[in-house]
Amino acid sequence: MTEREVRSLPMVALRGMTVMPEMVTHFDVSRERSIEAIEEAMQEEGQKIFLTAQKDIEVEEPTAEDLYQVGTIASIRQIIKLPRNLLRVLISGEERAVINTVEFETPYMRANVTVLPDTGEEALDASADQVSQEAMTRGLKEIYGEYAGRLPKYPKDMLKQVQEYTDLAKVVDWIAANVPLEQKDLQELLEETDLLKRYQLLAFKLVNEMQIMNIKEEIQTKVRERVDQNQREYILREQLKLIREELGEENTISDAEEFQAAADKLQASDEVKEKLQKEIGRFKSSLNSPAENGVIRTYIETMLEMPWDKATEDHKDIVYAKQVLEEDHYGLEQVKERVLEFLAVRALTRKGESPILCLVGPPGTGKTSIARSLARALKKPYVRISLGGVRDEAEIRGHRKTYVGAMPGRIAAGIRSAGVKNPLMLLDEIDKVSNDYKGDTFSALLEVLDSEQNYRFRDHYLEVPLDLSEVLFVTTANTLQTIPRPLLDRMEVIEVSSYT
Numbered sequence: 001m002t003e004r005e006v007r008s009l010p011m012v013a014l015r016g017m018t019v020m021p022e023m024v025t026h027f028d029v030s031r032e033r034s035i036e037a038i039e040e041a042m043q044e045e046g047q048k049i050f051l052t053a054q055k056d057i058e059v060e061e062p063t064a065e066d067l068y069q070v071g072t073i074a075s076i077r078q079i080i081k082l083p084r085n086l087l088r089v090l091i092s093g094e095e096r097a098v099i100n101t102v103e104f105e106t107p108y109m110r111a112n113v114t115v116l117p118d119t120g121e122e123a124l125d126a127s128a129d130q131v132s133q134e135a136m137t138r139g140l141k142e143i144y145g146e147y148a149g150r151l152p153k154y155p156k157d158m159l160k161q162v163q164e165y166t167d168l169a170k171v172v173d174w175i176a177a178n179v180p181l182e183q184k185d186l187q188e189l190l191e192e193t194d195l196l197k198r199y200q201l202l203a204f205k206l207v208n209e210m211q212i213m214n215i216k217e218e219i220q221t222k223v224r225e226r227v228d229q230n231q232r233e234y235i236l237r238e239q240l241k242l243i244r245e246e247l248g249e250e251n252t253i254s255d256a257e258e259f260q261a262a263a264d265k266l267q268a269s270d271e272v273k274e275k276l277q278k279e280i281g282r283f284k285s286s287l288n289s290p291a292e293n294g295v296i297r298t299y300i301e302t303m304l305e306m307p308w309d310k311a312t313e314d315h316k317d318i319v320y321a322k323q324v325l326e327e328d329h330y331g332l333e334q335v336k337e338r339v340l341e342f343l344a345v346r347a348l349t350r351k352g353e354s355p356i357l358c359l360v361g362p363p364g365t366g367k368t369s370i371a372r373s374l375a376r377a378l379k380k381p382y383v384r385i386s387l388g389g390v391r392d393e394a395e396i397r398g399h400r401k402t403y404v405g406a407m408p409g410r411i412a413a414g415i416r417s418a419g420v421k422n423p424l425m426l427l428d429e430i431d432k433v434s435n436d437y438k439g440d441t442f443s444a445l446l447e448v449l450d451s452e453q454n455y456r457f458r459d460h461y462l463e464v465p466l467d468l469s470e471v472l473f474v475t476t477a478n479t480l481q482t483i484p485r486p487l488l489d490r491m492e493v494i495e496v497s498s499y500t
Helices: 032-043 120-127 130-149 156-164 168-177 183-191 195-247 250-265 270-284 290-305 318-328 333-348 367-378 410-418 441-449
Strands: 006-014 024-029 048-053 070-082 086-103 109-115 356-360 382-386 424-428 472-477 491-495
Touching: 006 032, 006 070, 006 086, 024 032, 024 070, 032 048, 032 070, 032 086, 032 109, 048 086, 048 109, 070 109, 070 183, 130 156, 130 168, 130 195, 156 168, 168 183, 168 195, 183 195, 250 270, 250 290, 270 290, 318 333, 318 367, 333 356, 333 367, 333 491, 356 367, 367 382, 367 424, 367 472, 382 410, 410 424
Parallel strands: 006 048, 356 472, 356 491, 382 424, 424 472
Antiparallel strands: 006 109, 024 086, 048 070, 070 086, 086 109
C-alpha cells in the first residue's frame, strides 16, 4: 500500500476544535492519553499525528462513537511544556483521512486511517480547462479578500500569502483554515472530499457571513444613531430643565405628565381622546407663551372633568316616586298623577324616546320643587339652569376657546358639575329666553332638546360631540305664548295651577 492509502498514527481527540489541511495552529493538551500520543508521535518518523474532533466536548474518555470519523493528518512542529502538566502543541495540517479502526488498549489512542483524496479533481480536469480553474481560483480569492478585509484586526499579510497558491484544492483548504468559521462549518468542509462541492460550499459560507456582517452593521448603525439621538435629547432636556427652573416653569412639565396620565385613564370616545392628546402636545410646546399656556391648561382641565362615560342607573320604582312626591308636596293631585304617568311611560321606552316634561304655571306654584322631587325619586343628580333673560346663543353652545375668557356653555357646564352624563337637568323659565343679533337662542335649545340631534351636541368650547341623549330634561315656564312651536312640539306640557 502507498503512503496516501493507509496509515497507523497516534491520535488526539480535540475538544471544540477542527483542524483543516493547510492549517497552522496550536492547541493545549492535558489528558494523559493525549500527552502520551504526542510524545509517541515525536518518536516516530515524520512526527505525524492524526487529529479528529469530539462530538461532545464534555466527554472525558471518548470512545469511537464519540469521535468524528474524518480528521486530519498533521505534522508536529513544536512542543512547549506549560505548568500544571500541560503541553502546547504547534501543528501543521496536511491531509484528510478517515478512521478505519482505533486501538484503545495502548496508553494512548492509535488510529488506522485511510487518506482521502479529492474526488472532484479528475472531474474538474476533464470538464474544465485551465482558464476556468484559474477563474474559480481568482473568484474565491476575491471573495476571501473582501471578507477578510471587513474583519477587524485581520493580519494583512494573510491576504498576500493566499496569492502564492495557484492550486484550487490548496486555495480552498487554506482559506477555510484561515477564516473564523464555526467548528460545524469547518467539519463540514473537512468531510467534503468533492473539490467542486467544497469550493461551492466555502464560497457560499463566505458570502453568507458577509451578508450577516451587513445586517449586523445596519443594526449597529441604527442602534448607534438611536443612542446618539437619545444622548443628545437627554443633554438637551437637562439643559432645558435647568432653564425652566431658572424661569420658574418647572411645574409645567409635571402638569403635562399629570394631564397625560389622566388622559390615559379617561373613559371616552376616540375622538375625545385624540383631541385631548393634541391639546396636551400643544400644552407642552407652549411654555414660552404664558397666555396661550393658560388657555390650553383650562381647556384640558375642563375636558378631563367632563363625565364622558360616567352614568347613574335610573331608579324606576313608581311606588317610591309617588311616596317622594307626596312627602314633598301637599295637594296638586292632578299634577302628581301626570308626573307619575310620565315616569311610567319613560320606564317603558328606550333611551331618548320619551318627551321633554314642561311644567307651566304662575310663579310660586312649586314647578321647581316638583323637578327637584322628580330627581330625588329617580335618584339622579339634579342640575338647575336658569334661562331667564338669556339672549346670547353662546350661553347655550359656549364660546370658542380662541376668545378671551371663553368657557363652556351652560348645558356642558351643567353636565360637568353633575359629574354624570345622565342627570336631571331643569331648564328654568324657558319662556323668558329671547333672540338678538348674537344668535338664535331657541334654535340652540332645539338642538339640545331634540332627540334626533342631541346625541352629538357640539359645544363651541369643547369642539367635540357631547352626548345629551341620556339627560332627563325638565323645563318650566309661566306661559306658553313666547315658546316657539317647534320647541313646544317636543314637550309634554303639565299645567301647575296655583293653590286654592
